[in-house]
Amino acid sequence: MNSILEISGLRKSYGPLEVIKGVDLAMKPGEVVSIIGSSGSGKTTLLRCINLLEEFQGGDIRIDGQLIGYKTSNGKRVALPERERAKNRALTGMAFQQFNLFPHMTALGNVTLGLRKTRGMAKDEAVAVAEKWLERVGMSQRKNHYPIQLSGGQQQRVAIARAIAMNPKLMLFDEVTSALDPELVNEVLNVIQDLANDGMTMLLVTHEMRFAYQVSSKVIFMEHGVIAEEGDPKEMFHNPKSQRLAEFLGKSKFQ
Amino acid sequence: MDLSAFFVELANVWPRLLQGSIATVTVSFQAIAYGSVFGSLLGLMIFYGRMPARICGWIYLDFIRGTPVLVLMLASFYIVPLAGLGLSATGAGILALSAFCSAHVAEVFRGGLAAVPPGQAEAAKSVGLTFPKILFYVLLPQVLRQALPAWINAAVEIVKASSLLAVISVPELLLTTQQIVSRNFMNAEFYLVCGLIYFAINLTLSKFGKLVEKRLAF
Ligand SMILES: Nc1ncnc2c1ncn2[C@@H]1O[C@H](COP(=O)(O)OP(=O)(O)OP(=O)(O)O)[C@@H](O)[C@H]1O
Ligand SMILES: [Mg+2]
Numbered sequence: 001m002n003s004i005l006e007i008s009g010l011r012k013s014y015g016p017l018e019v020i021k022g023v024d025l026a027m028k029p030g031e032v033v034s035i036i037g038s039s040g041s042g043k044t045t046l047l048r049c050i051n052l053l054e055e056f057q058g059g060d061i062r063i064d065g066q067l068i069g070y071k072t073s074n075g076k077r078v079a080l081p082e083r084e085r086a087k088n089r090a091l092t093g094m095a096f097q098q099f100n101l102f103p104h105m106t107a108l109g110n111v112t113l114g115l116r117k118t119r120g121m122a123k124d125e126a127v128a129v130a131e132k133w134l135e136r137v138g139m140s141q142r143k144n145h146y147p148i149q150l151s152g153g154q155q156q157r158v159a160i161a162r163a164i165a166m167n168p169k170l171m172l173f174d175e176v177t178s179a180l181d182p183e184l185v186n187e188v189l190n191v192i193q194d195l196a197n198d199g200m201t202m203l204l205v206t207h208e209m210r211f212a213y214q215v216s217s218k219v220i221f222m223e224h225g226v227i228a229e230e231g232d233p234k235e236m237f238h239n240p241k242s243q244r245l246a247e248f249l250g251k252s253k254f255q
Numbered sequence: 256m257d258l259s260a261f262f263v264e265l266a267n268v269w270p271r272l273l274q275g276s277i278a279t280v281t282v283s284f285q286a287i288a289y290g291s292v293f294g295s296l297l298g299l300m301i302f303y304g305r306m307p308a309r310i311c312g313w314i315y316l317d318f319i320r321g322t323p324v325l326v327l328m329l330a331s332f333y334i335v336p337l338a339g340l341g342l343s344a345t346g347a348g349i350l351a352l353s354a355f356c357s358a359h360v361a362e363v364f365r366g367g368l369a370a371v372p373p374g375q376a377e378a379a380k381s382v383g384l385t386f387p388k389i390l391f392y393v394l395l396p397q398v399l400r401q402a403l404p405a406w407i408n409a410a411v412e413i414v415k416a417s418s419l420l421a422v423i424s425v426p427e428l429l430l431t432t433q434q435i436v437s438r439n440f441m442n443a444e445f446y447l448v449c450g451l452i453y454f455a456i457n458l459t460l461s462k463f464g465k466l467v468e469k470r471l472a473f
Contacts, residue, residue: 090383
């Protein structure tokens with residue numbers, strides 16, 4: 001089977017500070033990969049590069065076989081025009097730690113915006129698609145509510161619906177439960193689990209070790225901008241090969 | 256103060272006061288309209304533009320804000336015609352007020368853009384929107400909402416500053432009042448009336464602002 005995501009030799013710097021130092025990663029359709037690692041190891045930056053929210057200075061990212069963000073012309077690496085990049089971004093969906101819902105739009109409006117203005121759907125069609133996904137994340141009752149009228153967990157579920165309604169090849173989740181009160185975490189994790197069961201290809205950064213263990217087909221441990229260890233979740237959590245991973249798991253109290 | 260004499264005089268001159276008020280409102284309205292359009296573009300340029308464009312924008316802003324409006328007014332009245340542009344006194348006044356207004360609006364607009372959390376544009380980018388669409392559907396509604404009170408303040412400033420058109424002989428409210436009192440010598444009474452009219456115009460403006468603000472609330 002072809003890869004949905006194929007990253008080779010990815011490098012990214014913020015000014016002189018290199019934060020991704022050569023990452024290779026491939027994901028098959030339906031795979032769920034969790035990224036764990038300590039703060040500042042580059043997890044968010046990796047997801048942001050895949051969603052083209054950041055420039056990167058080296059390496060290639062392919063989504064469903066398509067090279068994104070850059071092309072090579074006359075042996076030189078050049079950035080694609082912004083219009084192309086906007087299309088590239090819509091290949092992946094991203095859910096953010098802070099939800100980032102548009103406060104001046106209802107839940108429904110948040111989900112239909114991309115459908116209408118990127119996909120060019122007619123209003124009725126966009127509403128139908130949006131309603132389907134809001135239903136799926138358990139938010140159809142509140143589709144006409146504004147973000148300020150929703151709890152954090154509800155906002156995050158709408159944000160997930162907004163991303164996934166675009167029918168992306170790959171969903172990216174960046175610590176989507178970190179900003180939530182503990183009692184709201186499960187409603188969001190359940191939605192993600194449900195999407196995983198449905199065969200959605202997902203790459204998620206999480207500090208919920210138990211969830212990573214149970215949802216993932218593969219776990220990646222990042223350290224200082226590289227993948228330090230990767231493998232089957234059972235192997236990784238029960239028999240960590242490196243001292244660093246063992247320490248990290250010890251600190252996050254996974255038994 | 257002879258009240259009955261005042262009312263007799265008021266009955267005589269009110270059409271002129273009305274005309275003056277209309278001139279004030281018309282001139283202010285035009286200056287606010289031009290100034291807001293130009294100021295918004297300037298604000299965008301300063302926020303998103305490349306370095307040289309930004310620097311030009313800041314120089315313009317600092318220059319306009321650092322110059323008294325009266326001087327802007329006289330400059331536009333005496334200097335612009337030297338460049339061979341035919342400009343009436345009213346035109347010169349509107350030009351100076353528009354420049355003044357644009358500086359205020361640019362600053363308000365830039366501040367409004369800076370106040371929208373970066374996650375908003377990122378979330379919009381993430382669903383594949385291009386920059387103009389992000390600006391139009393996601394950022395501007397939020398900027399408008401948050402900048403409205405400051406924008407109304409700027410508009411009020413323009414109405415007040417329009418009284419400076421009197422020095423270049425544009426018969427707006429203040430000059431009309433001056434002409435009236437120079438004939439009837441009822442200085443206290445008619446400057447009070449003049450003040451009340453400015454107050455009424457600006458009160459209407461801010462009430463209108465509050466109304467729109469409520470409408471835009473989310
Ligand atoms: N906009 C930026 N400018 C400069 N440096 C940045 C920027 N964003 C992130 N960094 C740096 O890049 C490195 C990786 O950051 P990143 O946010 O990817 O880490 P992370 O693994 O997601 O951490 P956390 O678990 O805290 O979210 C850090 O050293 C961080 O300080
Ligand atoms: Mg992070």
